[in-house]
Amino acid sequence: MQSAFSPLALAAVSAVSAMGTGLAATRQSLQDRTGGLRPADAEDHPAHWVGRVPEATSVNLPPELARYDCRNNRLAELALRQDGFADGVAAAKTRYGAERIAVILGTSTSGIAETEAAYRRRAEGQTTLPVDFDFAATHDLFSLSRYLRARLGLSGPALTISTACTSGARSFMEAEVLIRAGLCDAAVVGGVDTLCRMTLQGFGSLALLSQGPTRPCAADRDGITVGEAAGLALLVRAEDAAPGTVLVLGAGASSDGHHMSSPHPEGLGAVTAMRAALDSAGLRPEEIGYINLHGTGTRANDAMEDRAVTHVFGAGTPCSSTKGWTGHTLGASGALEAIIAALCIQDGLVPGCLGVEQVDPDFRSDVVTENRRMPLQRVLSNSFGFGGSNCSLVLGRQEAGA
Template identity: 65%
Template sequence: MPDTRLWPLSLAAATTVTALGAGIAPLRRALHAREGGLRPSAFPGGPEDIWVGQVPEVEAVELPPELAGFACRNNRLAEMALRSDGFAEAVSVAAARHGPDRVAVVLGTSTAGIEETEQAYRQRDAAGALPASFNYAGSHDLQSLPAYVRARLGLRGPAFAISTACTSGARSMLEAAALIASGVADAVVAGGVDSLCRLTLHGFTALELLSRGGPTRPCAADRDGISIGEAAGLVLLMRPEDGPPGAPLLLGAGASSDGHHMSSPHPEGLGAVSAMRAALAAAGLTPGEVDYVNLHGTGTRANDAMEDRAVHHLFGDGTPCSSTKGWTGHALGASGAVEAVIAMLCLEDGLVPGCLGVSMPDPEFRSAVATANAVRLLRRVASNSFGFGGSNCCLVIGRAA
């Protein structure tokens, strides 16, 4: 009989790549030093007067020759993550233990390899045909990401993509839990990868959602928008008894879809509250048992105000909360996964990272927004992700009791 428990799950291994560098170490250093990774955009063909979280040297990353058909910016980010923090080696150990057909891959992304198609489009011939070397399935297609990671790791379990806008990286972990609980897999590589592309940068410009002339400042009274980032965040999930002793746990997760508007959140955060409540229920916790909330906190007027109302409704004004997108930018489909790794770091280091570049939060906010780093004992962290179309997700990460 399969073990049908959804929760908890062991976060047996984790890695991340952000504008701060490859691996968890530069992210940890930057959080403590309060040094962000956002810079004025020099992305070719992108809008002017914006800041982005661009990963250094991603263009130079070479994929294994036998997997060259997967070459694109997004899969290069994934490759950087696989090479960091001993992640590929940890998956290899899991595959040796359970069998490569028992290790699944579930990864979130919003744009996948669209940047590769953008390059191909500029190389059309006189008749308008794309170059013969362009491989849509290997690069642009959403399935390219999980297919590449599965092939790169030598796995044979199920592999599929999740694309639920900015909740994709977090939502992948709910799907991973279902695969393990149903007996389909014994371990799952989950998370998200999203890369910079002109479509995203110009699209958010057209929506008038980008911060202009400086980095995003979530929760500030004068916040004016998002800074787009690119990133990869990967975790290896398995049953607690199969994971390393003392590894952090994914205690529970919750999701909802309020379908309020194509690009604007429900003003009262009803879907956000529903997702957070579901996550707490899955973890068997009350709001008072959460020690810190990592906000979705994009830096737009509407999103931050909605989330403040939702968090205050559930947690009141006694639980510290903050957004870490001032460090990484908003990595869209990867953001939930990257911030799950940040939640793990906060637990390990007892760190509440105050919103970067914000001297005081919006005076209209009622939740306990932190603007300076604080050290305190953390046992459980809730991490929020909200996306276009009313997609909402919350993860609760903590220590073993």
């Protein structure tokens, strides 16, 4: 089967979520099965539980970039400081040149919390927002990419993707297109999203918020727990990376347009995205060792994904959702879970769903509820979003001599 995707290596990665700050904390949380979801604060109403990153509150941006100060960019800055990520980008800049590195990031709400705060700061009867509120540098969707581009001293192509919960995953796809087209040699990709009232109230109005920590795939699951996270990756051509480096081997996307907030009940768009990802990687379904489900914890989404996964892979491929650890981190989830998939490959770990005593008896896929140790060469990571946006990534290990 001819591949239509140029494999890209994850030359550097960083992850910050409710699981912890940095890759070591993320790994430990997965291995110890200790999730990061906590009871919500009063400001999080109507949510009962959230996946918060407390450290984001105290992060300071460089003084010369102070105009970009908002929680979303602070969380991005926190991720930049972990796991030698900024140093990895600096080395790539020396090798390729600042103008040859793209910045492609996903977010669904960007710095909307800053706008919410600006509205609350208005005096009684005042209709205009405070004069010190900088929409372009904080709330605007491009704020995130502008900030990281300036912070890292890059001058290549830059864009922000906002396709709901597939945003972070789509950044990997767009990077492959730009690198294959010769428009750049490397790309900083990923996703960053932070807690805000609009998101919590929105999911509350849809009656989708869980009463306790979210339990994807459980027979008694009752909804999502909203979280916040930053997942960043530096992508380079496979031949530019060392043997053993995890690669993005393929990607597929679709838009089924079934409903604004509900998935197609049979998962037709999900099936299309998964098949496209396999085809682009030149792989058969049986060559995937583990599937990281989108697995939000809602009745409809999890049931749809089970049908779609079984349709493509049958009932024998281990699968699970890691949102029980992190909550649903929206536009960051696809990037964060791609990084988690890379860690699973490196560690030979299939992380079983947290808090699930009984899998939905109607499910036919092999939903894992306890951690399994097993060699993993290829992992598929799913992301599905509002409006019928679907994206699947295939990750695998770089072999010696490849």
